Amino acid sequence: MNSLTAVVDTLATDTLSVAAPEVAQESLNVLDLAMKGGWIMIILAILSVIGIYIFFERYTVLRKAGSKNPLLLERLNDNIRDKDFKSAIKYCNKLNTPASRILAKGVKDYRFDNASIRQALENSAGLEIAALEKGLPVLSTIAAVAPMLGFLGTVTGMVQAFWNMSQAGDNIEVSALSSGIYEAMVTTVGGLIVGIIAIFAYNYLVSRVDKVQNAMEADIISFLEIVSECKEVAETDDHSEENAKTESAFTKTVFESDTL
Numbered sequence: 001m002n003s004l005t006a007v008v009d010t011l012a013t014d015t016l017s018v019a020a021p022e023v024a025q026e027s028l029n030v031l032d033l034a035m036k037g038g039w040i041m042i043i044l045a046i047l048s049v050i051g052i053y054i055f056f057e058r059y060t061v062l063r064k065a066g067s068k069n070p071l072l073l074e075r076l077n078d079n080i081r082d083k084d085f086k087s088a089i090k091y092c093n094k095l096n097t098p099a100s101r102i103l104a105k106g107v108k109d110y111r112f113d114n115a116s117i118r119q120a121l122e123n124s125a126g127l128e129i130a131a132l133e134k135g136l137p138v139l140s141t142i143a144a145v146a147p148m149l150g151f152l153g154t155v156t157g158m159v160q161a162f163w164n165m166s167q168a169g170d171n172i173e174v175s176a177l178s179s180g181i182y183e184a185m186v187t188t189v190g191g192l193i194v195g196i197i198a199i200f201a202y203n204y205l206v207s208r209v210d211k212v213q214n215a216m217e218a219d220i221i222s223f224l225e226i227v228s229e230c231k232e233v234a235e236t237d238d239h240s241e242e243n244a245k246t247e248s249a250f251t252k253t254v255f256e257s258d259t260l
Contacts (some may be wrong), residue, residue, distance in 0.1 A: 030102060040153040040187045044146060048194045050144045054135040055201040062208040065098045065132060068215060072100060073222050080230045098128040098212065099219050106223050114228060121220045128216065132209050134201060143198035150191015157184025230257065 011113055072095065079088035092104035105124045109117050 002042070011088075032159065033191070036189050038156070038187065040149055040156070042066045042188055044149060044187070044190045044194050047142045047146055048197075051139055051198045051201065054087075055205065058132075058135055058205050059208070062132060062212060063206065065212050066208065066215065067097070069095060069100070071224065072103065073219065076103060077230075079180075080107070080110065080226060081233070082090070098125075098132065099216055102128060102216060103223050106220075106227070108229060113222060114231075116137075118220075120225060123242065124215050125220065129209065129213055134213060136205055139198055139202045139205070143195050144201055145233065146195035146198060147191045150188045150195075153187020153191065154184045157187065158252060 065234065072092075075091055076088050079091070084118045086108045089104050090102040090108065102121055106117055106121050109120045112120075
């Protein structure tokens with residue numbers, strides 16, 4: 001009976017050892033894995049840092065540029081009606097936003113015809129948009145170049161693996177091929193990650209620029225309407241004043257004639 005129990009215990013132990021083999025694998029360290037990608041991973045890391053800096057720097061600028069001041073057009077309307085152009089320009093300079101700088105140019109050119117004012121505003125808006133797009137071409141380049149660098153690392157890694165294979169002769173070991181395969185796979189993953197993030201960041205910033213541009217165009221149209229209305233009111237007032245002077249002169253002439 002004791003021998004039978006011992007046999008059962010032995011079989012149970014063997015079964016457990018087969019069902020649950022020992023796991024003695026090293027944990028995957030992302031940093032160590034990235035270092036196995038070789039020198040191309042250093043370039044990808046530099047590109048990622050540049051891309052992150054451009055994104056947050058442009059995001060801050062576009063967020064400030066996109067903040068709309070509802071009192072801007074109202075204030076300019078009052079100043080222009082009162083012909084207080086200095087206060088209007090001073091207020092625009094105080095705000096120091098792309099929209100206020102554009103409209104300040106329109107206030108300075110108020111005495112020109114509407115077509116000239118429109119052209120000046122559009123030229124100023126083009127310069128402001130170009131300033132807002134600063135750095136976006138670099139981000140677009142990173143989005144395009146990063147995956148290509150990853151594929152380059154794939155090619156160089158496979159070349160390294162086949163070179164090690166040729167040098168090993170008949171005694172080929174997996175460890176001799178692992179470095180090249182690591183470089184091939186890791187650089188591909190790294191390049192795709194950097195490229196995907198960069199293209200999403202680029203498209204997001206472009207959409208913010210388009211939003212700011214649409215707001216600028218709306219402000220330009222509203223400003224031109226204010227200028228047209230103010231000029232019409234001024235012409236009407238001047239015409240009324242001229243008629244009043246003419247009527248007064250005519251009345252004076254008639255009065256003098258009756259007196260004589």
